[in-house]
Amino acid sequence: MPETLQCKYLPGKPQKSLTEDSYFPSYRKLWEFAKKAYLFEPISIKRDIIAFSHIQTIKFAMRQAVDEIEKQIKGLKFSFPIELVHILNEIEVSSNIIDLDKNWDDEGALQISYETWEKATLFISNYSKWIYNNQNIIISEPDIAAVSDGSIDLTWSSKQARLLVNIKEAETTASYYGDYFTENNNIKGNIPINEINEFFAYWLKVFKV
Amino acid sequence: MWPKEKIPLQDKLFIRVHKENINPKTGLPRPAAFKNTPASGLSLSSDWERYTTPEKSRELIGKQFKKETTNFKNPLFFFIVSVIVNDIYNLSCNQLIEYTPKYQNPEPIGDPNNRAHSSIIGDKTDEEIRLKFVNISNWEIKP
Structure with missing residues (x-):
């Protein structure tokens, strides 16, 4: 089963793509690391806009942890x-x-x-x-x-x-x-x-x- | 046809850089761009700024045949850097710069005349000189 990581964003921030630094300061690093390290395989991105907040869901298919x-x-x-x-x-x-x-x-x-x-x-x-x-x-x-x-x-x-x-x-x-x-x-x-x-x-x- | 001249130390020489010889990460020419042409030859071809411009220097590439073919080179595959003559001499790597204009009559197809042609003569198999060339070169037509 893929692990689901959720990230909630403050209202009022511009809606940009997932790879924008300004929008995903911490998650982009995780995403880049995951890709480079082959630890995770990003499989889906889902954006929900609820009222004035933006909820972003990133799903990673976990591979085995490796050294x-x-x-x-x-x-x-x-x-x-x-x-x-x-x-x-x-x-x-x-x-x-x-x-x-x-x-x-x-x-x-x-x-x-x-x-x-x-x-x-x-x-x-x-x-x-x-x-x-x-x-x-x-x-x-x-x-x-x-x-x-x-x-x-x-x-x-x-x-x-x-x-x-x-x-x-x-x-x-x-x-x-x-x-x-x-x-x-x-x-x-x-x-x-x-x-x-x-x-x-x-x-x-x-x-x- | 064109008399021999001495290239002043402060003048620029234009050198072509093939797209494969550009580091995609730094955007700088790679040391490989400063091998002699051909690699086993005695000199690296360049064009003296007195008789050409970076744009004309690049344009002329399109009138040359690819090595050992009768197909013309694509000038868009090449970019142009300049180096100052004095900077080459300051490398202390036994290089000699000579004005060597190319003129033939009739002008052969695929090997055009070039009044600006100059030669940077000397061994360039050495890593030191090729690495140092990277840092004395400046883009005139950059990718």
Whole structure:
């Protein structure tokens, strides 16, 4: 049976759609969280206007409460702690880049191979989970993008720092550069894709959510 | 046809950015937009503001063939950023900027003449330079 949550609104507020922040300050957050976390599946919205008050009913079909999310994307099985669901979502979005045709930029770009995408997702998965499990820090998701030479760029950016990691099809290491928008304290080099480099992981913590 | 000139440090160069090379979350060009064209080539093409505008630069894209085809590119798939010459030199990443106008007579279909054409010469496989290019570029025609 779906659980029913009810929310009563003060009279005089404008009638807007469910996703409006101003109308659902707390419920929107719940709704967004539920969607992201796959904990609940929103199934219906019902609006009743009784006298001068607005009563909104949101029904959620409850799924099992989970700590870990598993998902199959393009034949790869991913498993993330629920706090890292944003990383999983970004990986899912990025899976489109292996569908890009050759010459996708009209300038002669190479296709992105499945193996390169697999390596890139492994890299993100390993580091985000290691930092979460060992430091209890949640890092933001990188932008995952195709590069015209067939490689994949992972870009993290915040107001404080920026970092670019490049994963190439034929290499077992990733090359990277990061800085704090100054010439000081920058990092640059190559790291193995399949292992955790603690120095690099330490730097990645800059991008905590 | 067009004499060689030196591009002043304060001048802008226009660079095209394909729609796939734009970060949908930030709205900024991705570092991938600043690879050489083609990726294995020696330089990144640009257009010098002295002889063109962002709009004309984009329009010209529609007269070019897609790589290794005889189909024209769709200019609407491309957007334009500008970078100031001096900002590129300040990156300290061994880049050289040359005015390299393109002129052929007769003008081949799919490879139009371009008086504004300029080249940003130097290796761009390095992550540092591509990442830094993002922050010195400014949209002229944004998505």
